[in-house]
Structures are given as structure tokens and as C-alpha cells.
Amino acid sequence: MRSHVIRLGLALTACVALVASCSSGSGGGTGEEPPKIEPLGALGAGEGQLNLIAWAGYAENGSNDPAVDWVTPFEKQSGCKVxxxxxxxSDEMVQLMRSGQYDGVSASGDATLRLLYAGDVAPVNTSLVPNYETISGFLKDKPWNSVDGQMYGIPHGWGANLLMYNVDVVRDAPNSWGAVFTDAGKYAGKVTAYDSPIYIADAALYLSKSKPELGIKDPYSLTAEQLDAAVELLKAQRENIGEYWSDYTKEVQAFESGTSVIGTTWQVIANTIGSENKVQVNTVLPKEGATGWSDTWMVSSKAAHPNCMYEWMNWITSPQVNAQAAEYFGEAPGQTKACEFTTEKDYCDIYHATDQEFAAQIHYWTTPQKQCVDGSGDNCTTYDEWVDKWQQIKG
Incomplete structure (x- = not known):
């Protein structure tokens, strides 16, 4: 069904994960006012070069597959050598951006605020990116990519962290994250979970619904007490975990071999398993909602080639190119008009690309900070604290 997913295996293996864990001490993100940096006022001539940091699969130039190339046409049109x-x-991306050697980055939500508050990225003048107008509204002006209505990037693509299960083993068609938390003992040793401190948010989201007395309103805005509750839930889950995954190919193999039968996943993983017809799996967006990602192209505050970067942001979010990138990678395109250009005509339906109701149930990855990202106060736990807790959970 999805031959491009097979081709993507090499790229995503290198990528490891859309938002792999950010290590302690990687800087930025106090939650206070970001540095005053002016966005580009007007487009000028391209500078002839563009230095990008990107997730594997986001900026393909034909070197992985000659048939997959949207960088070369950009170079020819813009005159910007990429x-x-x-x-x-994400941690590596933050460190690389700090060097000042790059013009832009495809940042995920656990990196964006660190880059923003550290002054490593500049606000974006969206009027200089014509294709921004038709990007899905539910990706704009969000806590992970904007401050006080000022965008700090251009949304690229997004997806949800879903619950997946082997239908021949898990027969009760679960619709709650309780299946991998409170009921995980049913599948002891065959439960799988995403290997990153940001996964703590999944536990917090479940607790926000199952234990409302904890007062969790936002899974990325946790007080010390709320964080401890999520950690205890994850420690209990740990007893039933057979394998944590960050490389998506590892989860594919685990489900196909039967060593995993239920756990968190991405739709692209389920599609890959389905295309190989070795086991039958189902995915569901649980009743509590789900965490997820929204990736954003951000401009370095030290960009040597800002005009080329703006041209790139408009190019990568143009309907045809955004369709290519999203379909190759395995995520929903940010550009609403991209759905007209996907190879698989039902692609956008499978990934709920323009489904606002579906998107509203997703709590997109956002960097936890002392200044609560939901605006509730200044007594929240930081990502560094999450990193420490995650190490305790895994032992």
C-alpha cells in the first residue's frame, strides 16, 4: 500500500524519532519574554545559498531515492544552493542552531520554545510567505510556535500518537489509554511505549481524565505533585513494558514478531505493518485524546541567508511540495491544498489532514517550562526535571 514508507525506512532509521528526547542542560526556555528580534521586513534577492537542519525525509534531494527530490527544483527556481x-x-538540532552556522531548522515542539526563548530563532513575517495563508488554521498561533500572536515559524506537517493493538491478541477493541496503563498487566511483557521524557505527557493526559482530582489541565504544564503522579503511573507501567521504542522500524518488527501487542504508535507504523500483511493491527485515537507533534520551519536569528530561507519556507509549504514531503515522511501535511496532490487519493483521509475535530483532540508536544506553558502560573516543572524523572522510570 505504501511503497514510499519502505523507501523511507533508511531515512527514518537515521531520524530515530520525530521528537527524540532532549537532554538535560540543552538550554533555553525560561518561559519569560523572548528577546526582542525584528522579523524580516521585506524580501530581497536570494543570497545563493541555504544551510538547513532538517529531520530525515523533510528535505530530499534525490540522494536517497532519485525519484524523491523537491530540493533540486527549488535550487533551480531560487538560485539558492541547499x-x-x-x-x-531535537536536542541535536538545538545545539546545532546555537552554533549560528545554519539559516533554519524543522523544529518539533520539544525544541521550538527553547530556540525561541534563547534568541536562536527570529519571529517570522508570515506576509512574506504566501502559502502560509492556506495552512491549516489549527496549526497557527499555538503555544509551541508563537508568542502573543507572533508566529516564530511556518508549520510543515503533523501527526498524532495513537494507540495500536494486535487485533488477534487484544480482542476487546480498547478505546482508552487505560489499556496500556491501569490494564497493562493483561499484556505483561508485550506492552510498548515511546522512549522519550516527553512520553510523560501521555501519562499526564490519561491522569487528567482518570483522576481529575489531580487538577491536570495541560499535560505539559505539570506541578511537582502532578509530575510525581505521572511518574508513579509510568513506573507501574514499566513492569509490563517489553520494549520502549524510538526507531519506528523497531516497533514494526516487534509487532510483526509478536513481542509487542499493544502500545503507542504513529499511523505510518500501522500502515507499514498493514502493507506487509504479517499481522493485523488497528489504531485508535482514545477517548482521552492523544499527544502528537507539529513541526515548524524556523529562521535562525543569525541567518546569513534569510531571503533564501523565506523562499524555502514558501516552497516547502506549497501544495504540491508539501504533499510530496508529507506523503514520503508519513504524516499529515500542514498545507490544506496539499491533499489535491497526494499520490494516494485517500491519503489525507487516512491522516485526518484537514479534520479539525480530530486535530482538536491532540495535545501537541510542547517544551515543559517553569513558567507553565498553558499560562496557569510559574510553578510548573521544567523539561530538565522530566529528563531526570524519565531516567528514574527506566532505571
Missing amino acids: NIKIGNT
């Missing part, structure tokens, strides 16, 4: 540095984790 140099691509693959970022394997």
Missing part, C-alpha cells in the same frame, strides 16, 4: 544537515534528535 546544504542539508540531518538532525537526529
Whole structure:
């Protein structure tokens, strides 16, 4: 069904995960006012070069597959020669951007605020990116990509962290995250979970519904007490975990071999398993909602080639190119008009690309900070604290 997913295996193996864990001490993100940096006022001539940090699969130039290339046409049109540095984790991307050697980055939500508050990225003048107008509204002006209505990037693509299960083993068609938390003992040793401190938010989301007395309103805005509750839930889950995954190919193999039968997943993983017809799996967006990701192209505050970067942001979010990138990678395109250009005509339906009701149930990855990202106060736990807790959970 999805031959491009097979081709993507090499790229995503290098990528490891859309938002792999950010290590302690990687800087930025106090939650206070960001540095005063003016966005580009007007487009000028391209500078002839563009240095990008990107997730594998986001800036394909034909080197992985000659048939997959949207960088070369951009170079010909813009005159901007593109140099691509693959970022394997969000933490690596943050460190690379700090060097000042790159013009832009495809940042995920656990990196964006760190870059923003550290002054490593500049606000974006969206009027200089014509294709921004038709990007899905539910991706704009959000806590992970804007401050006080000022966008700090252009949304690229997004997806949900779903619950997946082997239908031949898990027969009760679960519709709650309780299946991998409170009921995980039913599948002891065959439960799988995403390997990152940001996964703490999944536990917090479940607790926000199952234990409302904890007062969790936002899974990324946790007080010390709320964080401890999520950690206890995850420690209990740990007893039933057979394998944590960050490389998506590992989860594919685990479900196909039967060593995993239920756990958190991405739709692209389920589609890959389905295309190989080795086991039958189902995915569901549980009744509590789900965490997820929204990736954003951000401009370095030290960009040597800002005009080329703006041209790139408009190019990568143009309908045809955004369709190519999203379909190759395995996520929903940010551009609403991209759905007209996907190879698989039902692609956008499968990924709920323009489904606002579906998107509203997703709590997109956002960097936890002392200044609560939901605006509730200044007594929340930081990502560094989450990193420490995650290490305790895994032992």
C-alpha cells in the first residue's frame, strides 16, 4: 500500500524519532519574554545559498531515492544552493542552531520554545510567505510556535500518537489509554511505549481524565505533585513494558514478531505493518485524546541567508511540495491544498489532514517550562526535571 514508507525506512532509521528526547542542560526556555528580534521586513534577492537542519525525509534531494527530490527544483527556481544537515534528535538540532552556522531548522515542539526563548530563532513575517495563508488554521498561533500572536515559524506537517493493538491478541477493541496503563498487566511483557521524557505527557493526559482530582489541565504544564503522579503511573507501567521504542522500524518488527501487542504508535507504523500483511493491527485515537507533534520551519536569528530561507519556507509549504514531503515522511501535511496532490487519493483521509475535530483532540508536544506553558502560573516543572524523572522510570 505504501511503497514510499519502505523507501523511507533508511531515512527514518537515521531520524530515530520525530521528537527524540532532549537532554538535560540543552538550554533555553525560561518561559519569560523572548528577546526582542525584528522579523524580516521585506524580501530581497536570494543570497545563493541555504544551510538547513532538517529531520530525515523533510528535505530530499534525490540522494536517497532519485525519484524523491523537491530540493533540486527549488535550487533551480531560487538560485539558492541547499546544504542539508540531518538532525537526529531535537536536542541535536538545538545545539546545532546555537552554533549560528545554519539559516533554519524543522523544529518539533520539544525544541521550538527553547530556540525561541534563547534568541536562536527570529519571529517570522508570515506576509512574506504566501502559502502560509492556506495552512491549516489549527496549526497557527499555538503555544509551541508563537508568542502573543507572533508566529516564530511556518508549520510543515503533523501527526498524532495513537494507540495500536494486535487485533488477534487484544480482542476487546480498547478505546482508552487505560489499556496500556491501569490494564497493562493483561499484556505483561508485550506492552510498548515511546522512549522519550516527553512520553510523560501521555501519562499526564490519561491522569487528567482518570483522576481529575489531580487538577491536570495541560499535560505539559505539570506541578511537582502532578509530575510525581505521572511518574508513579509510568513506573507501574514499566513492569509490563517489553520494549520502549524510538526507531519506528523497531516497533514494526516487534509487532510483526509478536513481542509487542499493544502500545503507542504513529499511523505510518500501522500502515507499514498493514502493507506487509504479517499481522493485523488497528489504531485508535482514545477517548482521552492523544499527544502528537507539529513541526515548524524556523529562521535562525543569525541567518546569513534569510531571503533564501523565506523562499524555502514558501516552497516547502506549497501544495504540491508539501504533499510530496508529507506523503514520503508519513504524516499529515500542514498545507490544506496539499491533499489535491497526494499520490494516494485517500491519503489525507487516512491522516485526518484537514479534520479539525480530530486535530482538536491532540495535545501537541510542547517544551515543559517553569513558567507553565498553558499560562496557569510559574510553578510548573521544567523539561530538565522530566529528563531526570524519565531516567528514574527506566532505571
